[in-house]
Amino acid sequence: MLMITAKLNTQRASKQLKEVVFKTPLQLNANISKEHSCKVFLKREDLQSVRSYKIRGAYNKMLSLSSDQLRQGVVCASAGNHAQGVALSCNKLNAKGKIFMPQPTPKQKIEQVKMFGGSQIEVILVGDTFDDAKHKAIQYCQDHDMIFIHPFDDLKVIEGQSTVAKEILDQAKDPIDYLLLPVGGGGLAAGVSDYFKRYSPMTKIIAVEPKGAASLKAAMENDAPVTLNTIDKFIDGASVQRIGNLTFNFCQKNLNRVLTVDEGKVCSTILKLYNKDAIVVEPAGALALAALDQLEEEIKNKNVVCIVSGSNNDITRMEEIKERAMLYEKLKHYFLVKFPQRAGALKEYINKVLSDTDDITHFEYLKKNNREKGMIKIGIEVQHPNDLKSIISNMKSRGYEFTYLNENELLLQLLI
Template identity: 45%
Template sequence: MTDFAKAARAATAAMRDLFPATPLQRNAFLSERYDADIWLKREDLSPVRSYKIRGAFNAMTKRLAEDPERRLFVCASAGNHAQGVAFVCRHFGVRGEIFMPVTTPRQKIEKTRAFGGDAVEIRLVGDYFDDTLAAAQAFCEESGAVFLSPFDDPDVMEGQASVAVEMLEQLGKAPDRLILPVGGGGLSSGVLSYFKATGAATRVKLVEPLGGMSLAAALKAGHPVTLPVVDNFVDGAAVARIGAAPFEVLGATDPGDVLAAPENRICVTISELLNIEGIVLEPAGALAIDALQDLGAAIRGQSVVCVTSGGNFDFERLPEVKERAMRYRGVKKYFILRMPQRPGALKDFLALLGPGDDIARFEYLKKSARNFGSVLIGIEARDAADFEALFTRMAECGFAYRDITEDEVLAEFLI
């Protein structure tokens, strides 16, 4: 057994003073869908509803072992890492300064405060995470506090490897396949390091959100690079730059083993798991399950473990998730209709709707010409194919329209 494997197992054993192993559960619904043996490693059921508590615990344990007099720890995070650090600070009886962006949802702030109690102080600094991070690091330099990175730290990676330690013990063998979400790379690099150290013969696929593929970009460049634009919808994994320490491990990954999960498709997965299985996952937590459809027949008959990395879902986002899921499935569309300015025109248009078509949005934008007006219309259908028939009827009756469902610029301003 290598030194890394021994350290990861020791870290896992130490964590039992903090929380029990998260469950590894076979999922009958997914197993039947993909004709495979699908297991979920439920990190969404940790005390802070994500795996981040593992890395925070291990890193803090190491720092305190080096200097038991250390009393102040700092992190910058808008989500799961902040909650993990807060929980661990309370456990060890040390002080924590949690830097969060001013724009952080109140729910996440309150949960971090609840986990940390009197042990932590929350500082809201900056509109963007980069500003928050800079403020946290500046505070560390001034105060001599210890900065706890969310992923770019070998001790954090070692702590996240405890996911693999538990998984192999619970399954009793190495699975045929493992699907891991990737953000900054702490979880994936830790788990892959443990698999390599123990000789586990498992094929691993890594999944990034389509709007934040920092690992794929780093593999193409041969080194970590900063993405110019990141879609923050999958906030637990939308990282502009993969960590340097994790990339030392992940840099050997075959680019073909890195999958991209479209944000709107992830919403379909979130909705299905909630409605069918009663499992509440945040967008990053659904990445691994969402990627199953990209593997399809390749996993038939195999044992597959998906790591559900987090369940800190703010239910105020549920309408957005539902909306994006419907748009991905093609059952909701938005278009701008050129409506004739005459009596009965609206009635004529309504007569074109099918029995399963429902108007979810209707808004006059402006009178674009003397005889016509522009109308923003949102329609929900029972089936995506219903729209083709509707648009055919509209064209036959002379109603001009423009589908703006996938037009990011117009959708941002109008929808």
């Protein structure tokens, strides 16, 4: 492990950032508090100027550059939120910026970057992941003698993100027992944990990352950052293949625990926030809240703070988010069923297999392989997870041959 010799000057950064950073609210959420029998406060970084905390680190880093360096221009790589922070910083500081983003980046985030940066920036879409974009961005820096603004593995960026912690402790009226924060590359976790360990050492600090991109967990297990071979890119704002070297050292020193959450659980949390509290968050923004169930017993009657990190959600993703949530909650089920090729077969299936509360949401003949039976693909929405048992039991008792697709992720993705 590398030794951290430099200290973060959070107080100075907080003063410097006042002109561009909002002091976001720390709000008690009644619904979530009641659900978990504790007081849950949300640090609303989704209400920040660029809808996430990323402006803090980006602007703090760019303020540290000389006028000559700013004139030369800056480069960054980002899945969206850091790009918006750098774009706004370029606009404010009159610096030219090249913004490298993965090709699958939601259109909404790309448009936001262009809006914040205006004529000062150029967006370059390249590669499939953040790491692909980062490699291209670094090469561009080397070829054009420009400054790379790292999204997380830079002391000035980490220092900027640490101002979130100062605001939380300034706003909190009572001691904070638990702090949950999202982690992708680790910039927020590094900065916030450093400040909390100095000024609120009794607070248990828990980092939360996607199950499909658990680079911090892998680093903790190996006592050093490692590169994941593959990642699930769904939670784009927090899906990186390798945690930063600097950020890992801060995290290893200061974090009490690292939790991972299923992408489906994150989707369920997004919908719950929207339906109950009218809060719109992107997948990375819901990470911290999605982990509360794992701490159910120990957080009872405690003061808990969750950082809500971003609200840059593309409305076109909502159908996928709903689908993932229902699959995770076991409220939607897909089957391949050999179906009789005769009149009344579907009516019989509905009457004999399904209950009055079950709903067919997808029905498709794949092919007619003989005169007697053909394969169908069927999606069924249920009211309660236990309803699945009755459907399977009814199909077996009536001699239907079927494959349950939910248990085969590869086949499910291929067919649905």
